[in-house]
Amino acid sequence: MEEEASATTRTLHLPEILEQILIHLPSRDLLLAQRISKAFQLTISASPKLQRALFFSPDPACPSSPITYLNPATGATSAHPRPQNNRLLLRAFPGVYPTVSPVLVNLPPTREDLALGRPGKEVWSWDVCISFPASPANKSPSDSSESSLPSTADPATAYPYASWRRMYLCQPPCTALHLVRRWRRSRLPAIERPGGITMGDFVDEATKGAVNGGVWSEGYVGSDRDWHFEGVVGEGTG
Template identity: 30%
Template sequence: MSLSTAAKDTVMATPELLALVLVQLPLRDLLLRAPLVCKMWHATTLTPALQRALFFAPDLDPFSDSVAAPVRNPLLAELFPPFFTTPGPNRWSWPDAHALMAMPCASALAAFRRPDASWRRMLVAQPPPHTMHLIQKCHARGGDRERRAELRGLELRMGPLYDLAVQFLERVTSQVCITWHEGVDRKADLTLETVYTVQCVGGRAGPLREGFYGHGQGPRPEFGEWVHVERAS
């Protein structure tokens, strides 16, 4: 046996060294392919270091004062682009129900809908966001109103974020916008802003197909009172 072959065998047989190799894999391969190679590879993907690399375990205590720019989950950004792209300048450029139903993840709807799907457990970023501001706006003939809420102590995963956002798309004319904040002086890690227009006729039913509604696992914000605001031009 050559020295190089012996060295490779040593690496493959040593969990700590194998973990250093596997962590270099693309996230999709580490999640879906590496665990299928053999029992040892599967066990190695369950170690704390690789669980952090897979965005299943947080890099830092969510209550720490870290000011490091978060690394957004690249696999979730690929599958759920409306949640990770820079929002447009106004509500009509924000994602609506049709944008959610056109996401790449929707191409495998049965797998997407499973309550135990792995994407639901993945952190949206490392370190994970733990503070979110929510703004809900309503446009109506009687004037514009808005109300606000704040969520703290989060260790934000994709399932709860999706369930939280999708509940605001139940109306025909509704949009949602997620803004990521960075910097030392940020007051929140994320802002989720929603807006809808009260229709003169018709009900609340929106265009979301049944398979795209959430599982009710999102946080339950306690909004303040509705207040009238000046209508945007």
């Protein structure tokens, strides 16, 4: 029995073997596994594969479920991979959970399109949508003098080094979010990060009262007192 225990211990201290075991855990269990031992924590933090599974590192080619697109003009179908939602954020921010859904995107018209007087083609893409309370319940929507986390968030999320701050909203990461009001998307991004937007980026921008030099306006607050943001994930594919 002691020999078996010793063999198990030696195996779990081999980073390559431990990585292959941990990669099969659900994301929340993988995140909490860092508390088991220093060996587990070091293996998880040093493994690019496990860091991508925890949304700490970008994964441009993450496994995903496809969406089938029917081209009405040709009758042809094609499948496009679906980005992964970061379900770890659902527990930390139950009312501020980014969701990914399919959308049709109108591409700018080409020179040929303009010459023929037709619009740019429509392509399927994926859209990440996230909302954020404009202010605490006891403040008016226009008061942005203080930064605050959503009232629905777990108090533990207020820890300045909480792991959620480094997590991407989805995989592959979204690089730009546009403010949306009454189904109309702003032309310029409100939040933009070439390397991908993390939840920390989003919360900091949404609570500091100003983005890209402009102060939030009460007119942008929806009827549910939320800011609404949307951004395309990846490139559209026809």
